[in-house]
Amino acid sequence: MTDAAARLRATEPATWRDTASAWRSWASAAGRWAAELRSHAARLAAIWTGSAAAAVTTRLIRLIHRLTVFRLGCWAADQALSEFAADLARGRAMLAAAGESGVARQAILSLVARSDAATCERLNEQADTTTAEVGSTPPCTATPAEVQRWWQTLSPAQRREMLATRPGWVGAADGVPAGVRDLANRLTLEEAPGLDRLKERLDDGRWPRPYLMQLDTAQDGRAVVALGDPDRAGAVLTQVPGMTADLESFGKELARAERIAVRATELTPGASTSAILWLGYDAPDFVDEAANRSRAEAGAAGLRRFQDGLRATHLGEPAHQTLLGHSYGSLVVGEAAAERGLAADDVVFVGSPGVGVDSAAELHGAPAGRVWSSTSYTDVIQWAAVSPKSLVEDLIVGQAVPGGALTAFARPENDLFYGTNPSDPAFGARVFASRPDAGHDGYWNAGSESLDTLAAITTGQGDVIPR
Structure with a gap:
């Protein structure tokens, strides 16, 4: 065993995660200091006026701004160290699997060495805390690729200024890197009441590290959270939840995406994986x-x-991008895949009420042979989302034939409310197995065949089931 291999085996990723946690703690402390200064400024403004008062207020505003920039640097350090810890963990797992293969060991050590160098570079960038004014931002009609090109024209000082002064714009902009959006949205999150569970997950230090890529607290709320940095991952899953999904149920939905990310890494440690929960729409209640x-x-x-934004901001070779829709979320994915040009390498439906078309061939945005589906035998969607035409036919059979009600309503339907069940062989998707007792929400159950299949599809393994 080489010295480098021995050091990697002896290195404990938890040490780096603990260091990342310390940086998050500093960010939290600075947030409390900034809040206290804002409170002081408000009290002074109520009782003190004049040039001296204006000078003090200006000084307080500058201090708050500096604390904000400091917090952004703390979170950026947390990102770098958390991702390095993940790379170390993957490297150790790959090294254990490589056995006596010297060539494989050398490749693994090279990957870890590059990660180490990149982490040092990212940390060194945080030594500069200067800011600079920014001119106009791209129009709302700009594509993610155009937003990304604009972002690249900004200096590091200008980017810090945008983050510190316009976090709402930065956090919502497709085409801005995921790590940057995470920093902006963490600032925005602090002003949002009643999101304690989301805040806890963002700060609990568990792997994969969460990246808050979108946050909107209006009405039921919208949020997008990536587990692992999608800009640096070789495989990226975007999961769209269905009916009743909102910020209140976000933890449950995020746990499902997390299971895929963790299982994908267990099955294929050589492929870095990011799993994203995309609640970027108003799900029906x-x-x-x-x-x-x-x-x-x-x-x-x-x-x-x-x-498109994920494609625009990704570093290095394009990631394998997978779209997964559950329940009503499968209709969202189906509508997105109906048009050409969708940035996805695989499209997956589970527990679907129909995806808006009657065949995989009509999903013009999905690559041929890369549409997947699974519906558990006990999934209520097959009875609850029956098409009006099938419902009428079942009612006729139920009334006209002795015992017809049992015959008509006791079997699952393939003619669903939004088209042919994508798990019906006639639809043309690649159907994979799920547990008969999985019901509507059991596709992510630990130890299930469906979870393994979802993880394999996410990492681009095209032969997980026969055609």
Whole structure:
């Protein structure tokens, strides 16, 4: 065993995660200091006026700005160290699997060495805390690629100024790197009440590290969280949840995406994986809302733009991008995949009420042979989302034939509310197995075949099931 291999085996990734946690703690402390200064400024403004008061207020504003820049640097250091810890963990797993292969060991050590060098560079960038004014921003009609080109024209000082003074704009901009959006949205999150569970997950130090890529607290709220940096991952999954998904249920939905990310790394440690929960649309809360595709159509436009943004900001070779839709979320994905030009290498549906078309061939944005589907035998969607035509036929059979009700309503339907069940062989997707007792939400259950298949699809393994 070489000295480098021995050092890697002896290195404990938890040490780097602990260091990342310390930087997060400093960011939190600075946030408290800034809040206290804002409180002082407000009290002074209420009781003190004049040139001296204006000078003090200006000084306080500058201090708050510096604390904000400091916090951004702390979070950036957290990002770098967390990703390095993840690379160390993957490297150790790959090294254990390589056995006596000297060539494989050398390749693994080279990967870790490059990660070490990149981490040092990222940390050194945080030594500069200067800021500089920024001119105009791209128009709202700019594509993610255009936003990315604009962002690249900014100096590091200008980027820091944008983050410190316009976090809302930066955090919502498809085409701005995921790590940058995370910094901006963490600032925005602090002003949002009632999101304690989301805040806890962002700060709990668990792997994969979460990146808050979008946050909107209006009405039921919208949020996009990536587990692992999608700009540096070789495989990126975007998962779209269905009916009743909102900020209140976000933790449950995020846990499902997390299981795929963790399982993908366990099965294929050589491929870095990021799993994203995309709640970037107003998911229906009630059945009558779910009986209308307008929310899916609106969500599809944002989803296509988000996927384009992932392509625009990715570093190095393009990632393998997978889109996964669950329940009503599968209709959102289906609407997005109906048009050509979707930035996705695989499209997956689970527990679907139909995806807006009757065949995989009509999903013009999905690569041929890369549409997947699974529906558990006990998934209620097959009875609850029956098409009006099939419902009428079942009612006729139920009334006209003795015992017809049992015959008509006791079997699952393939003619669903939004088209042919994508798990019906006639649809043309590649159907994979799920546990018969999985119901509507069990596709991500630990130890299940469906979870392994989802992880394999995410990492681009095209032969997980026979054609």
